[in-house]
Amino acid sequence: MEHVPMTAAQPAIVLSGIAKWYGTRDRPVHALSSTDLSVGEGEFVVLLGPSGCGKTTLLRMVGGLIAPTSGRLTVEGQLLWQGEQRRPEAVSELGMVFQDANLFPWLSIEDNIALPLELKGMARAERRMKAHELCRLVGIGGFERRWPRELSGGMRQRAAIARALSYDPKILLMDEPFGALDAMTRDAMNLELQSIWMDTGKTIILVTHSISEAVFLADRIVLLSPRPGKIDTIVDVPIPRPRRSDVQSMAAFQDIALALRQRLAAIS
Amino acid sequence: MSDLAPVGTPPSDVLARRQGLREGLLPWITTPILLGALIGLWHAYVKWSGISHFILPAPADVWTEWLRLMTNPRGWNHTYWTLYATLAGFGWAIIIGVGLGVAIARVRWLELTLNPFIVATQVIPKVALVPLFVVWFGFGVTSKVIVAAVLAFFPILTNTVLGVKSIDEGHRDVMTSLNATRWQIFRRLELPSALPYIITGLEVGIVLAIIGAIVGEYLGGNLGLGRMLIERMNAFEMDEMFAILIHMSMLGFLLYFSIGILRRLLIPWHGSARR
Ligand SMILES: Nc1ncnc2c1ncn2[C@@H]1O[C@H](COP(=O)(O)OP(=O)(O)OP(=O)(O)O)[C@@H](O)[C@H]1O
Ligand SMILES: [Mg+2]
Numbered sequence: 001m002e003h004v005p006m007t008a009a010q011p012a013i014v015l016s017g018i019a020k021w022y023g024t025r026d027r028p029v030h031a032l033s034s035t036d037l038s039v040g041e042g043e044f045v046v047l048l049g050p051s052g053c054g055k056t057t058l059l060r061m062v063g064g065l066i067a068p069t070s071g072r073l074t075v076e077g078q079l080l081w082q083g084e085q086r087r088p089e090a091v092s093e094l095g096m097v098f099q100d101a102n103l104f105p106w107l108s109i110e111d112n113i114a115l116p117l118e119l120k121g122m123a124r125a126e127r128r129m130k131a132h133e134l135c136r137l138v139g140i141g142g143f144e145r146r147w148p149r150e151l152s153g154g155m156r157q158r159a160a161i162a163r164a165l166s167y168d169p170k171i172l173l174m175d176e177p178f179g180a181l182d183a184m185t186r187d188a189m190n191l192e193l194q195s196i197w198m199d200t201g202k203t204i205i206l207v208t209h210s211i212s213e214a215v216f217l218a219d220r221i222v223l224l225s226p227r228p229g230k231i232d233t234i235v236d237v238p239i240p241r242p243r244r245s246d247v248q249s250m251a252a253f254q255d256i257a258l259a260l261r262q263r264l265a266a267i268s
Numbered sequence: 269m270s271d272l273a274p275v276g277t278p279p280s281d282v283l284a285r286r287q288g289l290r291e292g293l294l295p296w297i298t299t300p301i302l303l304g305a306l307i308g309l310w311h312a313y314v315k316w317s318g319i320s321h322f323i324l325p326a327p328a329d330v331w332t333e334w335l336r337l338m339t340n341p342r343g344w345n346h347t348y349w350t351l352y353a354t355l356a357g358f359g360w361a362i363i364i365g366v367g368l369g370v371a372i373a374r375v376r377w378l379e380l381t382l383n384p385f386i387v388a389t390q391v392i393p394k395v396a397l398v399p400l401f402v403v404w405f406g407f408g409v410t411s412k413v414i415v416a417a418v419l420a421f422f423p424i425l426t427n428t429v430l431g432v433k434s435i436d437e438g439h440r441d442v443m444t445s446l447n448a449t450r451w452q453i454f455r456r457l458e459l460p461s462a463l464p465y466i467i468t469g470l471e472v473g474i475v476l477a478i479i480g481a482i483v484g485e486y487l488g489g490n491l492g493l494g495r496m497l498i499e500r501m502n503a504f505e506m507d508e509m510f511a512i513l514i515h516m517s518m519l520g521f522l523l524y525f526s527i528g529i530l531r532r533l534l535i536p537w538h539g540s541a542r543r
Contacts, residue, residue: 063445088447096445102438106460106537115456116446147537 010077012171012203013039013062018071020057030228031057034071037222037231039205041170044197046218047207048260050268054229055207056175062205063173064091076170095164097174101156103148109159110135110144116167134162139192154185158192165196174206178213187245190216194242211260215253216243223260225267232267235260325507333511343515349491351519353409353481354474357416361473365421366466369428370458379429390422395483402488409491412484419480420473427469431462464538467531474523482516493519 020032032054039045047055060066061073067084074080078090103112111118113134114127122130135141138158140151148156157177164172178186190213197204208214214221218237225232239252247253307327313319314326337343372379398415405411435458443453485494493516500509532541 065441065444091445091447094445096441098438098441100438102436102442104439104442104457104460106463106535115442119446119448119452119456149537 010041011038012041012043012076013037013205014072014074015058015062016072018058018061018068018073020054020061020066021069032061032229035229035231039203042201042203044204044206044217044219046214046221047205047224048209048211048214048221048264049224049229049232050226050264051209052229053224053226055224057229058224059173059175059205059207063094063096065096093170095167095169095172097157097160097164097172097177099176099179101148101153101160103156103159103163105148107148108144109140109146109148109151112148112159113162113166115163120167130166131162134166135159137165137196138162154181154189157181157189161193161196165200168200169202171203171205174204176207176209179209186210186213191245193217198242211257211264212248214260215239215256216247221256221260223263223267233263322504322506325510329507330510330514333507334514337508337511337515343496346491346493346496347515347519349409349412350478350481350485350493350516353412353484353492354416354478354523356409356413357418357480358420358474358477360413360417361420361424361477362470364417365424365469365473366428369425369466370432370454370462372425373429373432386422386425389418394418394480398483398487401484407489409489411488412481412492415484416477416480420477423472423476424466424469427465427472428462431465432458434465435461460535463535464540467527467535468540470530471524471527474527475520478516478520478523 015035015037017034017036018032019034020030022029022031035058047058049055057066061068062075062080064080064086067081067086072079075090076093078087080087080090103109104115107115110128110131113131114122117127117130132141132144135144138161140155140158140162143151143155143159148159151159157180161174161177178189181189193204194217196202206217215237221235221237223232223235224230235256237256239247239250310324311327314324368382372382394415397418398411401411401414405414439457439461440453443457448456481492482494482497485492486498489495493512497509497512497516500506500512531538535541
């Protein structure tokens, strides 16, 4: 499959002048200063940066979970925030995956995955079928009837990804989805995420602390710097797809990783 | 894996199952033994100490009386009324406790407004109010239902509030990002999430409800096990009084046990429902 980033007529997500202040007990925190960013249809963008630089803040604003203090944010051409008010029709194309899988412990794996479909009123049999299909896609086939607590951390995270995929949103927002996993599992999950992305052609924004994860997955890496959070540099990753786990030893990969590491050291 | 295990060791899944079985069976063996020992002790004490029959009857006599109670339609009628007052009061306590609990946990000003009153009604010794209820609501079953409800209400309310407040923020985020309606959030997140807490409240509440019903019966009317017990006591029929006491305890045990079953049925996913 050929992947063509950034050529679609209309970008999937556009942030113009988006800024966030948190009101706290003493004085307001400037979490993100005025930010402009445009994410193309089908593009894989990774947000990278030191702790506290506003990655989660940015992602949660795009995901419709917290209102920006100022600026304009559109998703698939639709305005997402009308002041503090979220416009529900703009959220329908968004799927979120959090750092914790956030599965509901009272639902079986298949019911967790099908939860979005249930909320949308899909019939039970149809939901079940879709959930089974997704379980196979993310590699947890055969665990449909288990409780979340009976799965390992990596398997739960796969289920969370399947849940976000279930209603086929055009955009996936992922906040350190593999942060809690060991290096081996993480590499495997990265490979799988890449293939899911290539198969489905979704737009993905993923937050990570890991430089190698960023270079492995991204079309573009957005490097953020803290206090207040802002975009420091944007790095293109022109490594061809599909990338295999051994790209890590390629010169191009190592050059990008090194440049990022130096820049990160400078801004932290 | 299996060829690494020592010869003669069953596979680990068999061991795990066996351990589960052992733990499941243990109370079925130890409880009767302990119970038997206690009754034996009771029997021996009555026999050797020469204690008056009017203070402590022998277990065998109590047993005979209990059998008579069980075959006596009057006994069952009293049991029915006690059970009725307990369950009706408990039902009201659930409706009001859970309803108010959810509202209080969600609406901050409601909590701030009602909290002093709820605490006040709790620190008043409610059992002391029973005579007042009898004056207000008569000697019939209504006053017993109300006493049972008032006693059972508080633990159900506080546990519901705690349950709804303890909902994981990450779970809320999931529902918000899925554009769930208020009703969907209640039905699919808040209710199941608070259920383990609510059931814990029910477990405490059901025991208080039966206490409430019986205390209500002590003080007025001519129905229920509480009434029956007072009558027997006034007649110095200690065998029968003890039989009724044991009957009451078993009723309480049965009700408490039913909530345990409810726990397993409603929240099989929760750690507390596992053995
Ligand atoms: N709810 C909040 N109230 C007040 N301040 C907040 C809140 N959430 C975040 N902040 C502040 O905003 C800044 C950015 O936080 P954010 O969580 O977006 O960082 P991050 O880049 O995701 O960090 P990490 O990599 O550690 O997850 C931090 O200084 C943080 O203290
Ligand atoms: Mg974060």
